[in-house]
Amino acid sequence: MALMKKPQHKPHAKQPHAPRDHQPSRPSHPPVKETHWAEVADWYDKLVGDDGSEYHQHVVIPGVFRMLDVPNKKLHVLDLACGQGVLSRKLAEAGCTVLGIDAAAPLIEAARRRNQSEGLPITYHVADATKLVDDRNNLFPPLKPDSHDAITLILAIQNMTPLSPVWQACKAILKPGGSLIVVMMHPCFRIPKQSDWLWEDRGSGGVGEQVRTIKQYLTSSKVDIQTHPGLAAHGKSETTTPHFHRPLQAYINTLGNAGLLIDHIEEWISHKTSQPGPKKAALDRARKEIPMFLALRARKV
Numbered sequence: 001m002a003l004m005k006k007p008q009h010k011p012h013a014k015q016p017h018a019p020r021d022h023q024p025s026r027p028s029h030p031p032v033k034e035t036h037w038a039e040v041a042d043w044y045d046k047l048v049g050d051d052g053s054e055y056h057q058h059v060v061i062p063g064v065f066r067m068l069d070v071p072n073k074k075l076h077v078l079d080l081a082c083g084q085g086v087l088s089r090k091l092a093e094a095g096c097t098v099l100g101i102d103a104a105a106p107l108i109e110a111a112r113r114r115n116q117s118e119g120l121p122i123t124y125h126v127a128d129a130t131k132l133v134d135d136r137n138n139l140f141p142p143l144k145p146d147s148h149d150a151i152t153l154i155l156a157i158q159n160m161t162p163l164s165p166v167w168q169a170c171k172a173i174l175k176p177g178g179s180l181i182v183v184m185m186h187p188c189f190r191i192p193k194q195s196d197w198l199w200e201d202r203g204s205g206g207v208g209e210q211v212r213t214i215k216q217y218l219t220s221s222k223v224d225i226q227t228h229p230g231l232a233a234h235g236k237s238e239t240t241t242p243h244f245h246r247p248l249q250a251y252i253n254t255l256g257n258a259g260l261l262i263d264h265i266e267e268w269i270s271h272k273t274s275q276p277g278p279k280k281a282a283l284d285r286a287r288k289e290i291p292m293f294l295a296l297r298a299r300k301v
Helices: 037-048 054-068 086-093 105-118 164-173 248-257 280-289
Strands: 032-034 076-080 097-102 122-126 148-154 174-185 195-200 209-214 221-226 238-245 260-268 293-300
Touching: 037 105, 054 086, 054 148, 054 174, 054 260, 054 293, 076 086, 076 164, 086 097, 086 105, 086 122, 086 148, 097 105, 105 122, 148 164, 164 174, 164 248, 164 260, 209 280, 248 260, 248 293
Parallel strands: 032 238, 076 097, 076 148, 097 122, 148 174
Antiparallel strands: 174 293, 195 209, 221 238, 260 293
16 A cells, blocks of 8 residues: 555644624535545555555565565465555566455556556456455455465555454465565554654754654554545545554464464665755664564464
């Protein structure tokens, strides 16, 4: 999924009550509607494009390749929540055989259209990652047990709930010893509406420093993230998709309970640097010290 952050709005200051007969008219705001990714697929497809965001290109995809040892290994990969197929295409170009699955049919159609001319070894299928197994833990077609060397789940797990059915399906699909790569916004430092950057002045001529503030971490929560900025300005309903914040223990424990053992963790920083200026050194240092992404590799045991 794309990297999007809902704008932070400062609360309005309370105003004295006007006389009852002269209440000011209140502007009407379009309603906010939680939507499925399929309903914003066209916007999302244009936002991410053929090659993904700059974070995909400079941080996420190189990191996934490193953790899977691609292209040294030619793997059979399930790209779960593949969207319009950015990672699927990169894996296939590197010699992997790929099955891409996403719950949003329009995104799968966009992925298929791109591959019509490329002819890469990719098969796409519409399915919900939280509903790949039935009550008896049997996989739904076209998925087969012990069929894939690796599964990638990139920038999407924080849009999903519950976790356990996802991990159970991954365990069933992976070959013995196969790897699951999960990449997410770092749950310790990137918590929507509960974390932010602050600048602290040192005074006495000191430049100051950039610090990260965390207001809530251990409490799991659902946060609505605006997915199509600008709709309200045109009189249309704002659309949001849910982000589910969870502490690290939720991921580690549910993966372990499903029989997936975490054997490697990486914390990835932003590739960006600040513009020249008096704060550049402090801003760049903070960016290098506070990771943006968390990448987990778990193996089927």
